Amino acid sequence: MSKIHVLRIGHRPKRDKRITTHVCLTARAFGADGLTLSPPDSRITETIEKVTEKFGGSFEFEDTRQPKQFIDNWEGKVVHLTMFGMPFVETFPLIKKIKEPILVVVGAEKVPAWTFEKADYNLSVGNQPHSEVAALAVFLQNMNENWEGGTKDGKVAVVPSLYYRHLAKTPTESQALTLHAKAKTQKKIVEHCKAVAKLSRKVAIKMGANSDIAYIGGLLHDIGKAKTKGIEHAHVGGSIAREESIHPGIVHIIESHVGAGITKSEAKRLGFPEGVYMPKTKEAKIVAACDNLFNGTKRQTISKRNEWLQTKKLTDAASRIKRLHKYISKEIGKDLDQF
Numbered sequence: 001m002s003k004i005h006v007l008r009i010g011h012r013p014k015r016d017k018r019i020t021t022h023v024c025l026t027a028r029a030f031g032a033d034g035l036t037l038s039p040p041d042s043r044i045t046e047t048i049e050k051v052t053e054k055f056g057g058s059f060e061f062e063d064t065r066q067p068k069q070f071i072d073n074w075e076g077k078v079v080h081l082t083m084f085g086m087p088f089v090e091t092f093p094l095i096k097k098i099k100e101p102i103l104v105v106v107g108a109e110k111v112p113a114w115t116f117e118k119a120d121y122n123l124s125v126g127n128q129p130h131s132e133v134a135a136l137a138v139f140l141q142n143m144n145e146n147w148e149g150g151t152k153d154g155k156v157a158v159v160p161s162l163y164y165r166h167l168a169k170t171p172t173e174s175q176a177l178t179l180h181a182k183a184k185t186q187k188k189i190v191e192h193c194k195a196v197a198k199l200s201r202k203v204a205i206k207m208g209a210n211s212d213i214a215y216i217g218g219l220l221h222d223i224g225k226a227k228t229k230g231i232e233h234a235h236v237g238g239s240i241a242r243e244e245s246i247h248p249g250i251v252h253i254i255e256s257h258v259g260a261g262i263t264k265s266e267a268k269r270l271g272f273p274e275g276v277y278m279p280k281t282k283e284a285k286i287v288a289a290c291d292n293l294f295n296g297t298k299r300q301t302i303s304k305r306n307e308w309l310q311t312k313k314l315t316d317a318a319s320r321i322k323r324l325h326k327y328i329s330k331e332i333g334k335d336l337d338q339f
């Protein structure tokens with residue numbers, strides 16, 4: 001998906017606080033990369049920054065007093081959502097093909113005429129008057145197939161439940177070790193986990209990722225080995241963590257730490273339950289990459305790990321771990337082998 005930024009124009013600080021907050025929350029929740037508010041309102045900036053800090057992700061929030069100039073300076077396409085625009089069914093397929101960054105403009109009351117003139121596309125979400133929140137949600141949901149994915153690197157995360165409301169916090173170190181004790185994880189595996197966790201935390205700090213999640217994810221990544229030594233320890237560990245209602249960012253680390261992750265087709269061939277076994281978050285990538293550099297508690301180089309995978313004829317997995325190692329090394333500005 002191309003980069004999507006939202007420009008909210010015509011905000012009236014006295015009247016629109018709630019609806020503009022909802023525009024921002026909707027943009028963030030449905031996968032826009034950021035939003036610019038015009039004119040500025042510090043109360044909204046504060047609310048959105050707090051939400052992003054708590055629930056994670058990297059939503060860029062800015063403001064401007066010059067929305068017209070902001071559009072002029074935009075390097076990409078401009079889509080203005082308005083009931084007076086072209087029908088969604090006809091025009092949206094063209095927008096979906098855009099590769100450049102997209103600026104989505106939504107109004108408050110009546111937007112100035114230049115908004116229509118400056119837009120590459122004036123797009124209607126049905127030709128009935130409704131709301132900027134609804135129009136934006138429908139647009140983003142159609143742009144982003146993964147709209148339900150959400151973020152997993154926040155201090156807290158929702159644990160899906162049929163029956164109750166649960167907002168999981170990152171477990172503490174002692175809670176994580178208690179979980180190992182409960183699962184009866186072998187001592188040498190716990191020691192390995194501690195070594196991976198320490199390096200993961202160091203890398204996460206350097207990368208500006210959530211170091212608590214990386215550390216606790218590292219501590220728990222092999223909890224599935226309490227029950228099985230095979231590759232399925234990834235999803236078995238995930239189930240143990242889910243049963244304990246652990247933070248979804250940590251469950252994701254446990255499920256995706258093997259090698260540099262397991263692809264959808266491999267997971268199917270291995271008979272894994274439906275799930276995501278490729279590391280998607282920064283923290284999951286960090287733990288997977290760090291795990292490759294340990295044999296028990298001893299450091300090993302990525303080449304050594306690579307050789308081992310080659311001897312097992314796991315050539316795809318071998319190239320994947322090299323790619324992941326390179327990615328992390330680039331992010332920290334140093335070969336991870338030397339870190």
Ligand code: SAM
Binds near residue numbers: 108123129135
């Ligand atoms: N009715 C006016 C219009 O659509 O230009 C403005 C008022 S409306 C409360 C505020 C904003 O909601 C609009 O600026 C537009 O971005 C969005 N909006 C409302 N109805 C829409 C529709 N049917 N399609 C696309 N956007 C819509």
